[in-house]
Amino acid sequence: MEGSRLLPPLGSARAGRQESARRWGKAGGVALFILLALTAVECARLGAAGLFVQFAQSEVDRWTAASRTPRLAEVRLAAKYFMDSFDYVSDNPWALEGMGALDVTRMRASRIPREALAYTRDARVRFRQALLQRPTSPFLWANLALTKLYLDEIDDELLTALRQANALGPWEPTVQQTALFVGLAVWRDLDPDLQQTLVRNVERGAARNAQEMLKIVKSFGRFDLVCAIDQYKAIAGPECRKAAASGESKQ
DSSP, X not given: OGGGGGSOOHHHHHHHHHHHHHHXXXXXXXXXXXXXXXXXXXXXXXXXXXXXXXXXXXXXXXXXXXXXXOOHHHHHHHHHHHHHHHHHOTTOHHHHHHHHHHHHHXXXXXXXXXXXXXXXXXXXXXXXXXXXXXXXXXXXXXXXXXXXXXXXXXXXXXXXXXXXXXXXXXXOHHHHHHHHXXXXXXXXXXXXXXXXXXXXXXXXXXXXXXXXXXXXXXXXXXXXXXXXXXXXXXXXXXXXXXXXXXXXHHO
């Protein structure tokens, strides 16, 4: 039939499909190679960024373990490592958190009010940026609340940060201490539910870091929060009796 002349030979059609398959195979191989290469570059970039964060944290751990104020040169070295990390990953949340904590350290060491204010603002910005990627970190929420307190920004963001810190890290000692300090400083601005959250925080803190929690309570004169808890009675007996006597004398 005349129409059959328009059909290609069977062997030719099969060869065409094989050639097409080879082309797609080559294209797929090239795409896979590019994807693997990009993945390797990304892994190397993240690895380098993480390595500098580890270097910085090692410096911080040295003076933290020794419970001493870091020297200026030590702070600068840690800051350099964090900044080196940003060269590889500009929004590395761990570097942002570490740099924010370092800003708080520099704020506390500064004798120049304007400089201290700038460090605190920088820390607040870094904690906010890190929270965009790590919204479940209780440490970031606690540190954000702390910087807001230092900046005298007693607002909904601070109260939210305080709630999140307590909700996400109820058993973390550093979170307990920071949340207690901030909470007692703004106690009058807390609603009853948040006040009760802080009370439960004090109760939990008795299990692992009663001494540190007691120091914070003493600095605010809030012995009413601890004197009914056995763990605190053992280490604050005289203060509790004195506070109780003082309360009775005022009645």
